[in-house]
Amino acid sequence: MKRAHTVISKAVSIMLVLILSIGLTACGSGSNSSNEPENKPSNGGTTTEAPAKNVELTFWNIWNGSDAYMGVLNDKVSEFQKENPNIKVKIEQMPHDQYKLKLKASAAGRQLPDMFVVWPGAELKPMVDGNTVLPIDDLAAEYKDKLIPSANLIDYQIDGKQYAIPNIVVYTHMIYYDKDILAQAGYSEFPKTYTEFKEMVVKVRELGVTPIALGNKGQWVLQSCYISTIGDRMTGSDFLVKAMSGEKKFTDPEFVGGLNVIKELTDLKAFNEDLNTIDNNQHLDYFVQGKAAMFVEGTWSLGGVQEKLPKDRNLGLAIFPAVEGGAGNPQALSGVTGQGVAINKDIDPAKLDAARQFIRFLSSEDTYNRLLAKDQLVPATVTVPSDASDTLKQLISLTSGGVAPVYDAVLTPQLTEIINNGLQSITMGTKSPEEVASELEAAKAK
Amino acid sequence: MHLLNRNKWLIWLGISPSLIVYTLFCMIPIGISFYYSFQNWDGFSDPSFIGLDNFAALMKDQVFWSSLKNNMFVLLASVLGQIPIALLFALLLNSKLRGAKFFRTVGFLPVAISTVIISLTWNMIYNTQYGLINTLLKAVGLDHLAHNWLGDPKWAMLAVCLTIIWQYVGLYLVIFLAALQNVPAETLEAAEIDGATGFVKTVKIIIPMIWGTILVSVILCISGSLKTFDLIYVMTNGGPAHTTDVMAIYMFNKTFSSFQYGYGSAISVAIFVVSLLLISVASRLLKAKED
Amino acid sequence: MxxxxxxxxxxxxxxxxxxxxxxxxxxxxxxxxxxxxxxxxxxxxxxxxxxxSFKSDDAFSQSVLAWPKQWLFANYAEAWRVAKLGLYFSNSMIIGVLAVLFTVLLGAFASYFLARFRFKHQTKIYNYFVFGMLIPIHATLVPLFILENKLHMQNSYLSLIVPYIAFGLPITIFILVSFMKSFSKDIEESAIMDGCGPLRIFWSIILPMSMPSIATVVIINFINNWNEFSFALVLVSNPDLKTVPLGLSNFVGQYTTSYTTQMAGLTMALIPVIIVFLCLESYLVKGMTAGAVKG
Incomplete structure (x- = not known):
């Protein structure tokens, strides 16, 4: 099949275009049924299905930072270039915030690159509605329940169609704590219930140490890292979907209860006073400086804490404890897949095969293995190597209790804006949890 | 003037290059943007015409009104802060004071510094727990005056305005220094010879002489304040909870974070209209004083 | 007594x-x-x-006010590399200098006619230019982007130079007109007696007399262009044409920021602005005696 395809690649790519242009995307063209996505990079060159002609693909991503996953993905991109001299990938890299601005401006001007990194859920939906991204269901079929469990593909599905293959998984909630400070407060182990957690906060406060360092200037920390998991403890993981469909309300007591946790923690003086004027870099600094007993952020922070924390300090990892009376799974963590690459709907048909080949190469078993080796969690079912670092093993055990949705990936951007600002208002005491909840409910109705 | 009638073509030749570039790359884009304000558009899908709906919604939008109010704070602080301070420094630094060149350069520096650095350093100054201001207040026993400067809705806007004043004094300093070059040297020297009382007298003589430039500065202040964006965006991003939101930031967030492109355009129309209104009022008031 | x-x-x-x-x-x-x-x-x-800018990120995390224990000059090399300052400095210079040159030349020329002549629609044209100062630039990002696409401008320095000129003209004309208006009317009259044409009057009388205000607008425009971020981000896609502010944003990741190398980069980026100011500073305060004598 592969050989045949190589021979008639041109014909097939034209056929593919025809099929795609009439919207028949769900069934494969037959060219990919035997193409295992877990190709080793070494056969990437031999299994080429790219047209003989040189093509140039433009590709935008945010992988110019120092995060470990970025290094792996960039390496893969350059390997792809080496092995496919006839395909030139022209890359433009930007930091996260700038990237999103540029992507939106370019989408509005209908000038997106051939391929671009997209965020799942709420951010992807308007792009799909605006006909800017190409469904890749046939490509996804190669992965589905083989390399990637279908549950890990759904973040990038809109109305049943797949638009990207995820490359990494992040959990947005993790408690990083100083074992020695907690021991001083009388805790050799992290509290198991919310009530005990609150007691611990009070005891740490009595030591003259800030219990939780929080930098919420960017507004997403309380929403993404706190309420996405804490809310889930109260409501269970299907609440957001039900609330959006009207089956449930944001004013329901379980949701208000989640917001109320933030209020209670604020009232207990769990956070530093300047929580709304410092950012997440600074809350990490407060922790590193020993000014705080813990901080809450996603799994991505682990590398930074380990690097910056003086060697004589003992780092502990935990997740938010069970909340008494909560309807959710007390082990679940808010998490989301990411760094998937989408294809421009208006891509030149002659380039499409090359783009698909690129995605196959990028999201391959080899990539996921290399990401694991860098202590990054991946959406694929690859075996954890026996020599995995303790950090990775601990991360995997802490994050294996189930996945809860991240609010900003599910809520519409308008609702996200309201809850972001609402959480800040709660910490300032200018709004009550009930008021924020009714604001959300009112905005949802619009 | 008699030159003119003979040189009509020359006048148009002189103005048209600017006029063409400016029309094509400034006015047409803004015209298109204003046109979006009559549409319901998320920036991705096909826009639909909705008439004045965006403006009707804007009139009822509390966040918009509070951001407009914050803009007015910035405006007042800029006009009443930047201009007098800059004028004072310009008069001092226009003289043959030893080290004037150094002070002029230093006075101008804040305009040139990256907003990232300004934000970082002023956040350190304002920080409620470890900040310079609160540390000083506590050191002299004025603990009750210590506040959460950027985090408290009562103080946040004031703190932001103070930083903005500081940032742009240098700009008006430069403008006033240039204006003072048209003031006869004898008038300025009088200030140095007579000392303080002389200084006050000179100011009374000089101000009318550079009144035109003061008017220019006020108008620059108004237009600058109403579209102020960079510093607040980096320093607070309008937070906490919209406390320091200004119209340009609200417009930016609506357009590029909430996918409400049409609504964002309506906000920029509002910025334009409010600026125009205030500038015509200000120039009328100030021109009257000139006459 | x-x-x-x-x-x-x-x-x-x-x-x-x-x-x-x-x-x-x-x-x-x-x-x-x-x-x-x-x-x-x-x-x-x-x-x-x-x-x-000389600290390690660890040391910066430990204390933002402490004197650096060891001075990491390597931060500067790292910043130079990460922000691609070698390439971007020359891009920014080319774009900044050309944009300022044309803004001030075109602006001064237009201002001369707007300030020293009287003709039909004069006030309307002047007001039309001043409107440009009231526009929040972020509103124009998308339309400008589409426009440049249609004109196929994206793959050249012009994609930034031209908008910088267009958006620099309003404030330039606004400031220059107000200065040029303040000169006495006798100036031209005596020049005309001597047989000078309007262009000659511009070059040899008005322009030299306007040097303090020219210096002012050069400084303002240069700083605006040098630090401009949004247009540069959206309008430039070719990595070889990017400018310094885009490079400096490379230190900011999705979740983390490397502040110390960023500060090394920002320190380097500040130098050209200070040099420009120092070069022009003397014009700002050099009382043009020509104006005083003839005025």
Whole structure:
């Protein structure tokens, strides 16, 4: 099949275009049924299905930072270039915030690159509605329940169609704590219930140490890292979907209860006073400086804490404890897949095969293995190597209790804006949890 | 003037290059943007015409009104802060004071510094727990005056305005220094010879002489304040909870974070209209004083 | 006992003189204290940035105010590499200098006619230019992007130079017109007597007299262009054409920021602006005697 395809690649790519242009995307063209996505990079060159002609693909991503996953993905991109001299990938890299601005401006001007990194859920939906991204269901079929469990593909599905293959998984909630400070407060182990957690906060406060360092200037920390998991403890993981469909309300007591946790923690003086004027870099600094007993952020922070924390300090990892009376799974963590690459709907048909080949190469078993080796969690079912670092093993055990949705990936951007600002208002005491909840409910109705 | 009638073509030749570039790359884009304000558009899908709906919604939008109010704070602080301070420094630094060149350069520096650095350093100054201001207040026993400067809705806007004043004094300093070059040297020297009382007298003589430039500065202040964006965006991003939101930031967030492109355009129309209104009022008031 | 009246006249003069010079000295002292305080406030951010630009990120996390224990000059090399300053500095220079040159040339020329002549629609045209100052630039990002696409401008320096000129013209014309208007009308009249044409008057009289205000607009435009971020981000896609502010944003990740290398980069990026200011500073304060004599 592969050989045949190589021979008639041109014909097939034209056929593919025809099929795609009439919207028949769900069934494969037959060219990919035997193409295992877990190709080793070494056969990437031999299994080429790219047209003989040189093509140039433009590709935008945010992988110019120092995060470990970025290094792996960039390496893969350059390997792809080496092995496919006839395909030139022209890359433009930007930091996260700038990237999103540029992507939106370019989408509005209908000038997106051939391929671009997209965020799942709420951010992807308007792009799909605006006909800017190409469904890749046939490509996804190669992965589905083989390399990637279908549950890990759904973040990038809109109305049943797949638009990207995820490359990494992040959990947005993790408690990083100083074992020695907690021991001083009388805790050799992290509290198991919310009530005990609150007691611990009070005891740490009595030591003259800030219990939780929080930098919420960017507004997403309380929403993404706190309420996405804490809310889930109260409501269970299907609440957001039900609330959006009207089956449930944001004013329901379980949701208000989640917001109320933030209020209670604020009232207990769990956070530093300047929580709304410092950012997440600074809350990490407060922790590193020993000014705080813990901080809450996603799994991505682990590398930074380990690097910056003086060697004589003992780092502990935990997740938010069970909340008494909560309807959710007390082990679940808010998490989301990411760094998937989408294809421009208006891509030149002659380039499409090359783009698909690129995605196959990028999201391959080899990539996921290399990401694991860098202590990054991946959406694929690859075996954890026996020599995995303790950090990775601990991360995997802490994050294996189930996945809860991240609010900003599910809520519409308008609702996200309201809850972001609402959480800040709660910490300032200018709004009550009930008021924020009714604001959300009112905005949802619009 | 008699030159003119003979040189009509020359006048148009002189103005048209600017006029063409400016029309094509400034006015047409803004015209298109204003046109979006009559549409319901998320920036991705096909826009639909909705008439004045965006403006009707804007009139009822509390966040918009509070951001407009914050803009007015910035405006007042800029006009009443930047201009007098800059004028004072310009008069001092226009003289043959030893080290004037150094002070002029230093006075101008804040305009040139990256907003990232300004934000970082002023956040350190304002920080409620470890900040310079609160540390000083506590050191002299004025603990009750210590506040959460950027985090408290009562103080946040004031703190932001103070930083903005500081940032742009240098700009008006430069403008006033240039204006003072048209003031006869004898008038300025009088200030140095007579000392303080002389200084006050000179100011009374000089101000009318550079009144035109003061008017220019006020108008620059108004237009600058109403579209102020960079510093607040980096320093607070309008937070906490919209406390320091200004119209340009609200417009930016609506357009590029909430996918409400049409609504964002309506906000920029509002910025334009409010600026125009205030500038015509200000120039009328100030021109009257000139006459 | 009356002890002040019976002083000999010369001595009184002397005393008044010393009192006078004492007062002058005190006044001078007050002025210097005032200026020094102002300088400290202005220099603090820069010195702070400079000091921290030599720290490691760990050391910066530990304390933002402590003096660096070891001075990491390597931060500068790292910043130069990460922000691609080698390439971007020359891009920014080309774009910045050309944009300023054309903005000020076109602007000064237009201002000359708007300020010194009287013709039909003059006020309307002037107001039309001033409108440009009231526009929040972020509103124009998308339309401008589409426009440049249609004109196929994206793959050249023009994609930034032209919008920078267009958006620099309003403030340039606004400031220059107000300055040029303030010169006395006799200037041209005597020049015309001498047989000068309008272009000659512009080049040899009005332009030299306007040097302080020209210097002002050059400084304002250069800083605006040098630090401009949004247009550069959206309008430029070719990595070889990017500018310094885009490079400096490379230190900011999705979740983390490397502040110390960023500060090294920002310190380097500040140098050209200070050089431009120092070069033009003398024009700002050099009273153009030509104006004073003829005016």
């Amino acid at each position: 009356p002890h002040t009246i019976t002083v000999p006249p010369e001595k009184a003069m002397l005393e008044r003189d010393t009192r006078h010079s004492m007062r002058k000295k005190i006044l001078k002292l007050v002025v210097y204290i005032f200026l020094t305080a102002y300088s400290i406030v202005n220099l603090f951010p820069i010195l702070w940035m400079f000091m921290n």
